[in-house]
Amino acid sequence: MWLADLGEDERSRLDRVMDGYRMGITPYYLNLIRTFDSSDPIFAQIIPSKAEASLSPDELEDPIGDDNPDLNTHPVRVITHRYPDRVLFYPTPMCAVYCRYCFRKRMVGQAAYAPNPTEIAEGMAYxxxxxxxxxxxxxxxxxxxxxxxxxxxxxxxxxxxxxIRFLRIHSRLPVVNPFRLTDRLADKLASLGKSVRIVTHFNHAVEVTETAIQWINRLLEHKISVLNQSVLLNGVNADPKLLETLLLKLAEHGIQPYYLHHPDKVKGTGHFRITIARGREIYRELIQRLPGYAVPRYVLDIPGGYGKIPVDNDHVIPVAAGKYRLISPVGIEREYAD
Ligand code: SF4
Structure with a gap:
């Protein structure tokens, strides 16, 4: 119905969005949509919007600088090595859903980014x-x-x-297709003999269904820790009450709230972003309403790949209305405007 409601102009903007970026949704996640318009938090995250065709000059293809050649953090194709003690390893570019705000929009869903066995071996050698x-x-x-x-x-x-002492998987499958968390998978992860954790990505309480909890419990029963990172998204969860409900539900079911990400400046995602000032207001309310174990760290990735920083006064210094100086963990300074 929402497509039928669009005029010619709007359809052509949507076509341009679809030319540049994949769409994907699982039947399970589709079933969580209650209202087929952008007021619905699932719909807003997953269904393409013509707003994605509105670009602003400071938006980036690669906002967290995975591929920034100046930083020398991408030694082989499957690895980003940004912090000394840990590496990101990319075994596949495919996702079960394609989130409209994704910070890796430039590469997800594209078979050309799939690593071959030689590249996997290069990663292990590194x-x-x-x-x-x-x-x-x-x-x-x-x-x-x-x-x-x-x-x-x-x-x-x-x-x-x-x-190697720790292995971690970042995945949205527990949210969008929890049936993927089989006993067989949990058994095999537990058999690796290292400390294994899965960091998942619930953004709204309606995603924390009984089904998701039931399948996540299989991981917990196998002593695999489950943590959660959310992205603060306008029109989805940028509201203290909504986040409070989400975070309490996660904590109640043994899923540790880990990060709350200020939205990245990804191309075509201005409609999802909020200002830092608003993000701080929301976070202050969360600290007051929730016990410490239910409060994730509110962080921002400095555009370009200069590291993840807490959105507090030591790292994010206001210099004018809506303008900030960002200071990386190693003292690199960058300007930022909402
Ligand atoms: S946010 Fe995660 S699940 Fe969503 S499209 Fe990006 S990489 Fe895939």
């Missing part, structure tokens, strides 16, 4: 040669899109590297 790396974070795309055997083979290779 990790082996760097004993300061303690943790491998499998991200993507969504690593749980790989079949169990393929995923576990890659993870086992990492697990056998002596200095």
């Amino acid at each position: 990790i082996t040669a760097h004993p300061e790396i303690r943790e491998v974070i499998f991200t993507g795309g969504d690593p749980l899109m790989l079949p169990d055997d393929r995923l576990i083979k890659i993870m086992r290779e990492a697990a056998t590297i002596k200095h």
